[in-house]
Amino acid sequence: MRLGDRYMSKLQRRLRALSFIAVGTIGCQNTPVARPMPGGFGGEPVPLVRCAYPDESQESALDSRSLLALVAAHTPALESARALEGEAALRRQKAATPGWFKHLSSEERLWLSGAMAQDAQAATKAADAIYKAQSEVSELLIDLRAVREAMAHINDSEAQLKKVLERAENARKASEAAAPLVEAIKADLAGRETARARLAQQDSAARARIRHLAGMDPAGELVIDLQPLDNPRWLNGDLTPSSCAEEAATRGPGVSQAEHLVSTLRECVSMLEGQPLVGRKQLAEKKVDFQGALFQAIAARRELDGKLRLGAVEAAEAIGASTRQATAAAKLLTLAKAANRMIDDRVEMNAPGFTAKEMFETAGAVELARTEELKSRLARHKAHARLWLLLGQP
Numbered sequence: 001m002r003l004g005d006r007y008m009s010k011l012q013r014r015l016r017a018l019s020f021i022a023v024g025t026i027g028c029q030n031t032p033v034a035r036p037m038p039g040g041f042g043g044e045p046v047p048l049v050r051c052a053y054p055d056e057s058q059e060s061a062l063d064s065r066s067l068l069a070l071v072a073a074h075t076p077a078l079e080s081a082r083a084l085e086g087e088a089a090l091r092r093q094k095a096a097t098p099g100w101f102k103h104l105s106s107e108e109r110l111w112l113s114g115a116m117a118q119d120a121q122a123a124t125k126a127a128d129a130i131y132k133a134q135s136e137v138s139e140l141l142i143d144l145r146a147v148r149e150a151m152a153h154i155n156d157s158e159a160q161l162k163k164v165l166e167r168a169e170n171a172r173k174a175s176e177a178a179a180p181l182v183e184a185i186k187a188d189l190a191g192r193e194t195a196r197a198r199l200a201q202q203d204s205a206a207r208a209r210i211r212h213l214a215g216m217d218p219a220g221e222l223v224i225d226l227q228p229l230d231n232p233r234w235l236n237g238d239l240t241p242s243s244c245a246e247e248a249a250t251r252g253p254g255v256s257q258a259e260h261l262v263s264t265l266r267e268c269v270s271m272l273e274g275q276p277l278v279g280r281k282q283l284a285e286k287k288v289d290f291q292g293a294l295f296q297a298i299a300a301r302r303e304l305d306g307k308l309r310l311g312a313v314e315a316a317e318a319i320g321a322s323t324r325q326a327t328a329a330a331k332l333l334t335l336a337k338a339a340n341r342m343i344d345d346r347v348e349m350n351a352p353g354f355t356a357k358e359m360f361e362t363a364g365a366v367e368l369a370r371t372e373e374l375k376s377r378l379a380r381h382k383a384h385a386r387l388w389l390l391l392g393q394p
Contacts, residue, residue, distance in 0.1 A: 063225045064141055067214060068134050074215025077129035084122035091115035110286055113268040117290070120264035124257040131253045131389075133213045138385045140206045145229040146378045147203045153374070154192050154199075157367055161189055164363060167347070167356040181357055188364075229377055239320075241313040244387060248312035249305050251392035258301045265294040312390045318383035326380050329373035336362070336369040 062070075095111040165185045171178035208218040216222060249255070272287040340362040346354035 062223060064138075064227075067141070067210070067224065068137060070214045071133045071137050072130050075129060075133035075213050076215060077133060078126055081122045081126035081129060084118050084125060088115040088118035088122065091118070109271050113271050113286070113290065116264050117268055117293070120257075120261040124254065124261055127254045127257040135386075135389055137210055137213050138389065139382060140210050141224070141226070142229070142378065142381045142385060144203060144206050144224070145226050145381075146374060147199050147206070148226060149229050149374060151196065151199050153367075153370055154196055157363065157370075158189065158192050160363055161185060161192075161360075164356050164359045165189070167359065171356055178356070181360065185360055188360075229374075229381060239316055239387075241316040244312040244316040244391070245309040248308040248390045248392070252308040252312070252390055253392060254304060255308070255392070258297070258304050262294065262297045262301055265290055265297055269294060308390065312387065315383055315387035315390055319380065319387060322376055322380035322383050326373065326376040329369070329376045333366070333369040333373045336366045340366050 091111045092115045095108045095115070165182065168178055168182045168185055172182050207222060207224070210224070211220055211222050212218045214222075268290045269287055272284075272290070340359075343354060343358050343362045347356070347359055
């Protein structure tokens with residue numbers, strides 16, 4: 001395979017890897033600077049959204065910000081990018097070694113241009129790896145917080161259900177008609193044991209995955225400071241879909257790396273122009289390779305722009321929808337709890353028509369409402385996390 005073909009093959013794999021659905025990354029750490037866009041792009045929009053990371057405790061546990069920084073530095077997926085960087089360094093070393101090339105002026109340019117392209121490819125590959133790892137870790141952290149809250153819900157409802165079971169068993173002593181109710185409550189309690197075991201397994205699996213993505217031993221220890229799954233305080237300012245789309249297109253994951261790849265390939269083409277020395281045919285072939293790679297890089301940059309805009313719009317709209325769902329679910333939960341307390345009071349007063357059966361039914365209604373409320377808050381947090389990452393926040 002020709003040297004140019006090998007570069008083109010690597011670049012094409014990289015450009016295909018960039019065609020992900022943009023849900024953002026923290027690791028790119030882009031900052032808004034005045035830089036030219038690839039051909040066909042207009043001037044940069046003024047950022048309208050600013051984010052503030054949620055408050056973290058000062059405990060010894062690893063907080064979210066520190067964990068994501070650890071992922072950005074040590075995630076195993078960075079190894080392939082580092083291999084490209086190492087190969088580029090070797091090319092520079094050979095180009096700088098006296099007497100290595102018979103025709104230094106022309107061949108040196110070949111090797112230096114190749115090193116430059118590999119460095120730019122390594123940067124885009126690293127940004128992609130960090131994006132994927134941090135995006136997954138962000139969602140896993142939210143899942144862990146939801147698991148912890150779901151476990152607390154199970155414990156709370158189980159305590160109340162045992163009281164209902166006691167009343168149902170007393171009613172069974174008076175009449176066998178209460179026997180089906182007793183068995184139904186026992187089955188419900190048994191189901192909670194299954195749910196508790198499933199949640200514990202999800203918790204351990206998520207923690208192992210987080211440790212792996214942070215470059216740690218999956219079987220090792222990792223203490224994480226998990227903030228409550230309350231109202232997100234991550235985003236403030238203008239959250240309209242249009243403003244978020246503009247912000248993501250300017251500061252989003254992989255933007256600076258994609259633009260750097262375009263500018264680097266342009267420079268590689270210019271480095272190989274006007275060289276009349278020996279090896280001109282090889283230089284011309286290499287120039288054609290870089291020109292083709294440049295066209296693909298510009299197309300990939302345009303595609304990335306569209307994906308980032310779409311992802312930001314979807315995330316912003318998801319925040320609005322999940323917030324409305326969370327509000328409605330919270331009201332439903334409040335009503336269910338009020339009905340449950342009312343039934344409990346009636347049963348305590350031995351009011352006619354109110355038995356353990358009604359207590360069991362209202363307790364089930366509270367559990368369903370609580371589950372829906374937790375799901376809606378979980379969706380809202382994940383939508384916030386996606387948008388946070390899409391806007392290129394560190």
